[in-house]
Amino acid sequence: MARLRDTLRPALVLAALLLPPGLARAEPAGCSAPPEAMEAAPLPGSVAALSRGALRVMVVGSxxxxxxxxxxxAATWPERLDKVLGAHVAPATVQVSVFGGRGTTAADHARIIAEEAPRLRPHLIIWQLGTVEAARGLSPDEMVEAVQDSVARLRASRGERTDVVLVDPQFSRFFRANADVETYRDRLRLAAAASGAQLFSRWTIMRHWAETERLDLERAPRASRTAVADQLHDCLARALTQFILQGTLRGARDRAGGERP
Amino acid sequence: MLNSIHALVRPGRDLRVDFIRGLALWFIFIDHTPGNLLGQMTLRNVAFCDATEGFVLLAGYAAGIAYGRLMEREGWAHAAARVAGRVGTLYVAHIFLFVVFTAQVGYSAAALDQAAYLDELQLDPFGQEPYRAMLEALLLRYQPAFLDILPLYIVVLAMFAVALPLINRPGWLLGGSIALYAAARLLDWEPPSWTGSAWFFNPLAWQLLFAIGVVMGRTDPQALARRFPWSRWLAALAVLLLLAAAVTLNLTWHGPARGWEPPEWLASWLAGVDKTGLHPVRVASVLVMAWLVAHWLPAGARWLNGPPAAPFVLMGQQGLAVFCAGIFLSFLGRIALELASGGWVQAAVNLAGLAALVAVAVVSAWYGGEGKRRRAPALPATPQAATP
Known part of the structure; x- marks a missing residue:
């Protein structure tokens, strides 16, 4: 098995390098996310894991x-991510574990990461946060601190082997009108940049889908709401897959570039 | 029409302060209607501080002038009682806005019928424990989103009533204020909150801007100009710093989405600039702007005294009425932006919003809200009246 992986590794890295971006974005029409939300920096931990043939993803969120x-x-975005990303990176395997739950805050997530990460040794942590904080008016400063401390601890224990991608709240007109979402989104952007994590802006993507009338859960008729929610989560998983693939492509290029004499 | 608005402007005050205050009130209305495209053009998008800092500083300035005179004439007890009355008015206004807010949330929840979509939104404290939330709101320990400026103003003004005797000792007033600010920041002093660990604006820290405003209002403008003399080089440096702040903030917010990663130390420092505890950079930013504006906008500027500026000047002079109306109107604006989207709603919300704010200022000035109560007794103390 190990030999098989070793034989596959160069092929995988090569495939990742040569894969035309258009192919990675082979998704059903309607899912195309705005390019400014899809800009991913290199994900070295995921690249290394994929080149070894197995990517462990830890999803934490509310x-x-x-x-x-x-x-x-089975229709939630983490489960869909498992399937969609898995299909894209085959023969490498993807294993997604989901933690957190309704009403959990960034501080809860930080605790979960501290407890579970040493056991799970994830290569990629996808951390969805900010909704509960904004809905309940919790301190944005404490949210930022939770992110910075948590990512710093991960860096100390796992170095470059774990990438962190933050995911901001879902877009909703109701939410926008009744909570100070912009403050929390601004702070999340800073928290990501300050800790060396990345931000996948679900808000920007979903707002784009809503404004272009491609996918608008809030205005979907009640009867079709579940179907639209399924479609939304599937599309989010596809956008996230594209984001991760772009990050690994960059990471692979960096590795290839670094290995050149 | 502008001429009739202009006729209502009270002369004899520093119209610059009123104008900037009016502008800040308009920005507060815009920033309180999320989804408003103009919200991307207000101060907070290009500076460390936003309209809130300007509003608190100028509130202190106006309070220093008004209550300082009253204190000199009638003594501490009288002036403090007047401030307390003002605190009471603000408190009632806040509770009224709180009721409007809950009604608006209930209405838009029903209108959008957003059942299971965003499950977390059901977690809002009012939805979970309405009776407790009512009590906590009365105690100012529960402040829903966007209802956090008035509680700050209430507590700061109450502290001002106690600190009034220091008004003629600016050194003591500022010293005490800075000490409290430092203690609040370093020792984490903050009033308790029901939902989280702190108020959105910590009044023990934010009182500093108000106190600076009070001292500025009490100081003779000539003396103030001598104390902080104009220097072209210093001004150029200040402008450069403000520009650098604008560029840095925007690169850090929007850079990663365009393939530029800000250095971690820079982002880390920016992430530490908190609003709750009024980070020193925010104080510096608003004071530098005040210094520049005070120089570039002479008190006697012709356009400032003319009809075109009158709507904003009048809004600034009728601050409380316009502020409360602004918060109230922002609720309506939010519902409009929630139910419809597109250019025409944006235009309608902003035009109707500004027109309504001006209308409130006009009615308040005409009916005698903020001016007349103070005008009659204040006259003998004005320098013009005292000279002959």
Missing amino acids: ASTHGGGTSGP
Whole structure:
């Protein structure tokens, strides 16, 4: 098995390098996310894991990671990510583990990461946060501190082997009107940049989908709401897959560039 | 029409302060209607500080002038009682806005019928424990989103009533204020909050801007100009710093989405610039701007005294009424932006919003809200009246 992986490794890295971007974006129409939300920096931990043939992904977040109005657990974005990303990187395997739950805050997530990461040794942590903080008016400063401390601890224990991608709240007109979302989004951007994590802006992408009338859960008729939620989560998983693939492409180029004499 | 608005402007005050205050009130209205495209053009997008800092500083300035005179004439007890009355008015206004806010949230939840979509939104404290939330709101320990400026103003003004005897000892007033600010920041002093660990604006820290405003309002403008003399080089440096701040902030916010990663130390420092505890950079930023504006905008500027500036000047002079109306109107604006989207809603919300703010200022000035109560007794103390 190990030999098989070793034989496959160069091929995988090569494939990642040569894969035309258009192919990576082979998704059903309607999912095309705005390019400014898809700019990913290199993900060295994921590149290394993929070249070894197995990527362990840890998803931590609040309600949307566990349901979010979809038809069931299999339709949520983390589960869809497992399938979609897995299909893209085959023969490498992807294993997604989901933690957190409804109403959990960034501080709860930081605790979960501190407890579970040493056991799970994830290569990629996808951390969805900010919704509960904004909805309840919790301190944005404490949210930023939770992110910075948590990522710093991961850096200390796992170095470059674990990438962190933050995911901001879902776009909603109701939410925008009744909570100070912009403050929390601004602070999340800074927290990501300050800790060396990346931000996948679900808000920007979903707002784009809503404004271009491609996918608008808030205005979907009640009868079709579950179906639209399923579609939304599937599309989010596809956008996230594209984001991760772009990050690994960059990471692979950096590695290839670094190895050149 | 501008001429009739202009006729309502109270002369004899520093119209620059009123104008900037009016502008800050307009920005506060815009920033309180999320989804408003003009919200991307307000101060907070290009500077460390935003309209809130300007509003608190100028509130201190106006309070220093008004209550300082009253204190000299009638003594501490009288002036403090007047400030307390003002605190009471603000408190009632806040509770009224709180009721409007809950009604608006309930209405838009029903209108959008957003059942299971964003599960977390059901976690808002009012939805979970309405009776407790009511009590906590009365105690100012529960402040829903966007209802955090008035509680700050209430507490700061109450502290001002106590500190009034120091008003003629600016050194003591500023010293005490800075000490409290430092203690609040270093020792984490903050009033308790029900939902989180702190208020959105910590009044023990934010009182500093108000106190600076009070001292500025009490100081003779000539003396103030001598104390902080104009220097072209210093001004150029200040402008450069403000520009650098604008560029840095925007690169850090929007750079990563365009393939530019800011250095971690820079982002880390920016992430530490908190609003809750009024980070020193925010104080510096608003004071530098005040210094530049005070020089570049002479008190006697012709356009400032003319009809075109009158709507904003009048809004600034009728601060409380316009502020409360602004928060109230922002609720309506939010519902409009929630239910419809597109250029025409944006235009309608902003035009109707500004027109309504001006209308409130006009009615308040005409009916005698903020001016007349103070005008009659204040006259003998004005320098013009005292000279002959």
